[in-house]
Amino acid sequence: MKQLIGAAVVGQSGGPTAAINATLAGVIKGSLENKGAVSVLYGMKNGIEGLLREDFADLTAIFDGNEEMLETLAATPAAALGSCRKKLPKPAEDREFYENLISIFKKYDIRYFFYIGGNDSMDTVAKLTEYLQGGCDWEMRVIGVPKTIDNDLAGTDHTPGYGSAAKYIATTVSEINRDCAVYTVPAVTIVEIMGRDAGWLTAAAGLPALFSRPAPDYIYLPEVPFSKDKFIEDVKNALLKHPNVVIAVSEGVRDENGKYAGEGAQSGAADVFGHKYLSGTGKALELLVKEKIGCKVRSVELNICQRCAAHLQSGADISESLGVAQAAVVAAVNGKTGCMMAMEREGGRIVFEPKEIAGIANAVRSVPRSMINEEGNNVTEECLKYIYPLIQGEVQIKYENGLPVHFVL
Secondary structure (H helix, E strand, O other): OOOOOEEEEEEEOOOOOOOHHHHHHHHHHHHHOOOOOEEEEEEEOOHHHHHHHOOEEEHHHHHOOOHHHHHHHHOOOOOOOOOOOOOOOOOOOOHHHHHHHHHHHHHOOEEEEEEEEOHHHHHHHHHHHHHHOOOOOOOOEEEEEEOOOOOOOOOOOOOOOHHHHHHHHHHHHHHHHHHHOOOOOOEEEEEEEOOOOOOHHHHHHHHHHHHOOOOOOEEEOOOOOOOHHHHHHHHHHHHHHOOEEEEEEEOOOEOOOOOEOOHHHOOOOEOOOOOEOOOOHHHHHHHHHHHHOOOEEEEEEOOOHHHHOHHHOEHHHHHHHHHHHHHHHHHHHOOOOOEEEEEEEEOOEEEEEEEEHHHOOOOOOOOOHHHEOOOOOOEOHHHHHHHHHHHOOEOOOOEEOOEEOOOOO
């Protein structure tokens, strides 16, 4: 395939992570290393919404020759370019929308499109690919670069952002365990962890158990139907063994009829992709324990700290986030399009490879049932060994005046 020469554009979409800016840094680095094909790299502010507004940042001008600034960007939480949750129409239903997009690409001579995000972002990549391959007169390459703390993207062994979030969760729940152990009064602490359909994040709470360290007594994931009666039975059994019970629960746990455990404490609102806003599961279970058992009980919702705790970045996660993004640029320059760069384990190392976006967009990769114990209230050693390599290594954070230095566009 012939080499395309022109501008590139990159955007960040969906929920931010502690590693999404490292992925952005990788796209920038990859573009600067391929100047023969990429004349300039634009950053679309607030994802596809910024593209539609023609609101760009010239990332080539900002970062060319400034390695230190790239390192600061990689260590910065959240999304430096801003994000969005915009659902694109189907190409067959709104060709005018895509014709407008193509006119913007032509105006800025954009030949390369990189979108950093999770499931919904890959939907954007898939729809743009579908339109371009349906007889469009503008040649360009479109590649999705994975990102999500949920680790639920299909087609890849794991996702950038997950390792750092898992490290934060394992560390924080371990610290909660230590705090709870100081009293002898019977008490239950319920830690609510993000995870609508996949329980990978909550599973990470069990990592200390690999090393015979205190871990949650129970871990409940959305992959297994949740029974409130069984939950209360579990709590009573744990209290018979020791006074300080710690439980990790996914926000998305629901019963066999699909009713969320925290439904009564939730707003019922949903985003443009139809995802309900979930929170309150921990509080609902706290009230249940108070009603059924009557012991001291509290709930802790880790909330957005799971995705923005850059001070606990996983070294492996940041290295892979940079690597998969650089590989995406190389793949695009070499002719790949309509794909997502995936990560696979091969002989103890991670390799990057493009996979067709059509088989990835809108699919959810759940925790396999084999990684959950038979009772459905904890994870297996196999699961913990899968997660363990992803939290390895620490990142040297630069501090000024006692606080971490962040890049702000």
